Amino acid sequence: xxxxLDKSIIIQEALKELPSPARRxxxxxxxxxxxxxxxxxxxxxxxxxxxxxxxxxxxxxDDVQAWLFDPNKLAPTxxxxxxxxxxxxxxxxxxxxxxxxxxxxxxxxxxxxVADKHSWSLAELYRLPQTDQVxxxxxxxxxxAIGKWGGVTFATFLKRIGADVSAKYVGFKCADNxxxxxxxxxxxxxxxxxxxxxxGKTLPPEYGYPMKLRMPTKLGYKNPKHIxxxxxxxxxxxxxxxxxxxxxxxxx
Amino acid sequence: MSLNKTVIHPxxxxxxxxxNLIAVVIMVLSGWRIYNASPIxxxxxxxxxxxxxxLAGALLWHFAAMWLLFFNGLMYLFINIVSGRFKARFxxxxxxxxxxxxxxxxxxxxxxxxxxxxxxVQKLAYLFVIVDLILLVLSGLVxxxxxQFPLLRELMGDYDNARIVHFFAMVALLAFAAIHVVMVALxxxxxxxxxxGR
Numbered sequence: 001x002x003x004x005l006d007k008s009i010i011i012q013e014a015l016k017e018l019p020s021p022a023r024r025x026x027x028x029x030x031x032x033x034x035x036x037x038x039x040x041x042x043x044x045x046x047x048x049x050x051x052x053x054x055x056x057x058x059x060x061x062d063d064v065q066a067w068l069f070d071p072n073k074l075a076p077t078x079x080x081x082x083x084x085x086x087x088x089x090x091x092x093x094x095x096x097x098x099x100x101x102x103x104x105x106x107x108x109x110x111x112x113x114v115a116d117k118h119s120w121s122l123a124e125l126y127r128l129p130q131t132d133q134v135x136x137x138x139x140x141x142x143x144x145a146i147g148k149w150g151g152v153t154f155a156t157f158l159k160r161i162g163a164d165v166s167a168k169y170v171g172f173k174c175a176d177n178x179x180x181x182x183x184x185x186x187x188x189x190x191x192x193x194x195x196x197x198x199x200g201k202t203l204p205p206e207y208g209y210p211m212k213l214r215m216p217t218k219l220g221y222k223n224p225k226h227i228x229x230x231x232x233x234x235x236x237x238x239x240x241x242x243x244x245x246x247x248x249x250x251x252x
Numbered sequence: 253m254s255l256n257k258t259v260i261h262p263x264x265x266x267x268x269x270x271x272n273l274i275a276v277v278i279m280v281l282s283g284w285r286i287y288n289a290s291p292i293x294x295x296x297x298x299x300x301x302x303x304x305x306x307l308a309g310a311l312l313w314h315f316a317a318m319w320l321l322f323f324n325g326l327m328y329l330f331i332n333i334v335s336g337r338f339k340a341r342f343x344x345x346x347x348x349x350x351x352x353x354x355x356x357x358x359x360x361x362x363x364x365x366x367x368x369x370x371x372x373v374q375k376l377a378y379l380f381v382i383v384d385l386i387l388l389v390l391s392g393l394v395x396x397x398x399x400q401f402p403l404l405r406e407l408m409g410d411y412d413n414a415r416i417v418h419f420f421a422m423v424a425l426l427a428f429a430a431i432h433v434v435m436v437a438l439x440x441x442x443x444x445x446x447x448x449g450r
Contacts, residue, residue: 141289241308251399
């Protein structure tokens, strides 16, 4: 586990070096109408200013969504008969790249604005009060699927680690080098679960073993799988897709 | 007749119309790109005519232009209703006029002698597109925020169905636009009017 974590940190570091060329690619792609420039004779500077404007509006949309988000409003739940079978596998890589995490010596790292920073074994996590729910997962691409996830209410976990719930963000690092972050009100929502099971069985690798944060109030890319570290912070942590231009709040 | 009285389309309406066109074009072209990420039906829109380059880019455009469409539409409804123009221009619509005008239109004999008044078919078409745009906004709200708008979600028949409603409302908007452009081409004076106001 230690070894795989080191590897993940190295890749995380390497990814940090990526943003500028990746962003430039994003710029070029955003304004393009198919292969043609939207405005003829449009210079890169124009594209950059259009891109900046779009990103500003996306940040504004984060604020609007935070304002629209009602912590007491529950996402619809469904009968088990409506569960989508088979539940689709989805990641930024193919099935052959699904990370293999060894549960026996697994430790979940906890850091940032929390009172108790000890790392959690899976056995400890499984001893927390467990619940489950059947909800609809909506992908940013538009498709949706109904599934049943079980685990501990995330608010309960945050309380156990003595998290500063007045902090702005909760960030997640994953064994597949995915990373994302959410707002505190969503982290504390009654249906936000740190899940260890899918459809009553231990979460299989394709759905995010050893754990997935499941939020029916957010789009799929905000629901991280294979979580290895959780941190509470006031510094905007971004996310894998969010840094490429997807909306950060990503709420449903 | 004073100049003021000859103005058929006040300046706010003309500005509103062209802003709406820009918003609709951005919404439709980026919407097609979003549709392509997970098509509802067995076809995709040709990439060359979509906006945004990839899903994230299309979403950025879509969720930016939605404000333009929304506030411009709200402004249209507000000024139109408060000024009394809405009632004066669109009502009453009589079924008999509608049938007569429809038959005349199909025969290619629809009278355009007075541009100061909408004929019954026009009234219905413009009311239709207003309602359709409202439906686009409401179904779009459900696709965007199904958890936050439970009543709308149930009215649309849950998330997946809201996508279908959103799609067909777009198709209806395009059908309107196609007929609208053909009619304008047949009576080019109306285009000048939407630019100069008279």
